Amino acid sequence: MLEFLCPLPVEIHSLFPTVVATERMAMDPLTLARQLQTLLGLQGEAINNPDAGCAWTGDLHGVWQLHQHHDFQSLADEVIARVWMYLERTGFDLDQIALHLQRCWPVLSTAGQVVGRHHHPNAHVSAVVYLSGDGEGREGSLCLHAKHQLNELVPGLAVGFGGPIQDHHPLNQRVWTFNPEPGLLVIFPSRLDHSVAENQDEESVRVSISFDFVLTAQASRGPAEYVSPHPDQWHQCQRPLS
Numbered sequence: 001m002l003e004f005l006c007p008l009p010v011e012i013h014s015l016f017p018t019v020v021a022t023e024r025m026a027m028d029p030l031t032l033a034r035q036l037q038t039l040l041g042l043q044g045e046a047i048n049n050p051d052a053g054c055a056w057t058g059d060l061h062g063v064w065q066l067h068q069h070h071d072f073q074s075l076a077d078e079v080i081a082r083v084w085m086y087l088e089r090t091g092f093d094l095d096q097i098a099l100h101l102q103r104c105w106p107v108l109s110t111a112g113q114v115v116g117r118h119h120h121p122n123a124h125v126s127a128v129v130y131l132s133g134d135g136e137g138r139e140g141s142l143c144l145h146a147k148h149q150l151n152e153l154v155p156g157l158a159v160g161f162g163g164p165i166q167d168h169h170p171l172n173q174r175v176w177t178f179n180p181e182p183g184l185l186v187i188f189p190s191r192l193d194h195s196v197a198e199n200q201d202e203e204s205v206r207v208s209i210s211f212d213f214v215l216t217a218q219a220s221r222g223p224a225e226y227v228s229p230h231p232d233q234w235h236q237c238q239r240p241l242s
């Protein structure tokens, strides 16, 4: 029988991390109140998406260019600056790329509503800023999901009843959660699956603003092998007349 009371000098190397950036940005209370009022006005009568249990998301209701709304332009500028920093910190040569904010939309959920697990195949980098929350998660935590437990040896080994891996082991994490609070910013790769847990606060509307960014080559440099040319250099193809 193996005895581990005297640990062997084995080094554990945790390889290939996924980088997620967070910041608690300062929010001016008056600005925040105006933004919340504006969003409730933009939401209008629809309150779900369209299932009653699904949060209302502006991108499906024509509200997907908040960055052009005067109440949100400064916030968008702050997020853009931080996405540039995220890219620099993850090793991108900023001289080679152009960054495009593709869409920016609000998500509002009331008690009992969720956002199902998904990712953003239309984008490269995504971000979310919260305008509500008490930091304890009652309005619904953001959940970032691993495709599979990275150290389960073979994908699927840990799935199923009675799996052999300890719950919540730090080297076999299945999900990472963030509790919303006003000003919390999260930046993550758009390919990363995420979801929003149920809003369990009968008194509160959970409010966040999402951002989708796309990287291309700079117009002056032309494309790299797997980086798209700048969209100014694209050619839109007309549909043939039938």
Ligand SMILES: [Fe+2]
Pocket (backbone or CB within 6 Å): 118, 119, 120, 194, 210
């Ligand atoms: Fe999303």
